[in-house]
Amino acid sequence: xxxxxxxxxxxxxxxxxxxxxxxxxxxxxxxxxxxxxxxxxxxxxxxxxxxxxxxxxxxxxxxxxxxxxxxxxxxxxxxxxxxxxxxxxxxxxxxxxxxxxxxxxxxxxxxxxxxxxxxxxxxxxxxxxxxxxxxxxxxxxxxxxxxxx
Numbered sequence: 001x002x003x004x005x006x007x008x009x010x011x012x013x014x015x016x017x018x019x020x021x022x023x024x025x026x027x028x029x030x031x032x033x034x035x036x037x038x039x040x041x042x043x044x045x046x047x048x049x050x051x052x053x054x055x056x057x058x059x060x061x062x063x064x065x066x067x068x069x070x071x072x073x074x075x076x077x078x079x080x081x082x083x084x085x086x087x088x089x090x091x092x093x094x095x096x097x098x099x100x101x102x103x104x105x106x107x108x109x110x111x112x113x114x115x116x117x118x119x120x121x122x123x124x125x126x127x128x129x130x131x132x133x134x135x136x137x138x139x140x141x142x143x144x145x146x147x148x149x
Contacts, residue, residue, distance in 0.1 A: 018071035025065065026147060029074035033063075038117045039148040041065065042124055044140045048093050050077075050124070051147065052101070054117055058083050062091055062101060083120065090128040099140055100129040111139050116146040 019025040029051075030039070037054030044050060049065040051074060062078040078091045078101075086104040093099070102123040104112065112121035125137040 016073045016075070018068075018073050020071055022065060022067075022072050025072035025074050029063065030148065033076075035148070037148075038115065038146070040116050040122075041145045041147045043142045043145070044097075044099075044124070045142045046095075046097055046140070048095065048097065050093070050099075052115065052122060054115075055080060060087075060103065064093055066094055086120075088130060090130055098126070098128050100125050100127065111137065113141060113144050116149045 017028065019028060026039075029035075033053070033055065035053055035055050037056060039054070040052045042050040042052060051063040051065055053061050053063055055061060059080050059082055061076060061080045063074050063076045065072065065074045075094070077093060078089060081087050081089060083103050086102070086107075088100060088102040090098065090100050102112075102125070103120045105120060107121040107123075109121070109123070111125075112123045114120075115122050123137075124140045126140045127138070129137060
């Protein structure tokens with residue numbers, strides 16, 4: 001019986017290291033992911049904190065900074081993508097909210113925000129808009145803050 005409980009708890013999910021502050025969680029995440037580039041934090045209108053991470057020159061991914069009853073941790077929520085002149089992909093947060101993120105080299109639009117690296121404009125919209133070919137976009141960004149440059 002004890003072995004069964006151990007196996008169930010071991011298989012119930014991956015272990016997450018929690019920290020007492022956002023700063024500690026971010027420092028650990030930067031070290032663990034070996035991030036050399038910039039990090040911009042997006043506060044969504046739903047209160048989620050998404051990290052747009054430039055891990056290498058034109059390679060980006062999205063992570064989420066999460067607070068739960070045990071503290072803070074940061075976790076990837078997308079694969080790494082080489083942007084080139086631009087890219088977009090869909091993502092799901094830990095709370096199962098759906099977003100689509102767009103990057104473009106020279107997009108001058110009210111729905112786009114300049115990233116801290118100065119090379120790309122970025123937009124985050126609610127829902128999975130690529131697979132649904134949505135024509136109306138709801139901007140999901142409340143504010144953007146530079147975490148690492």
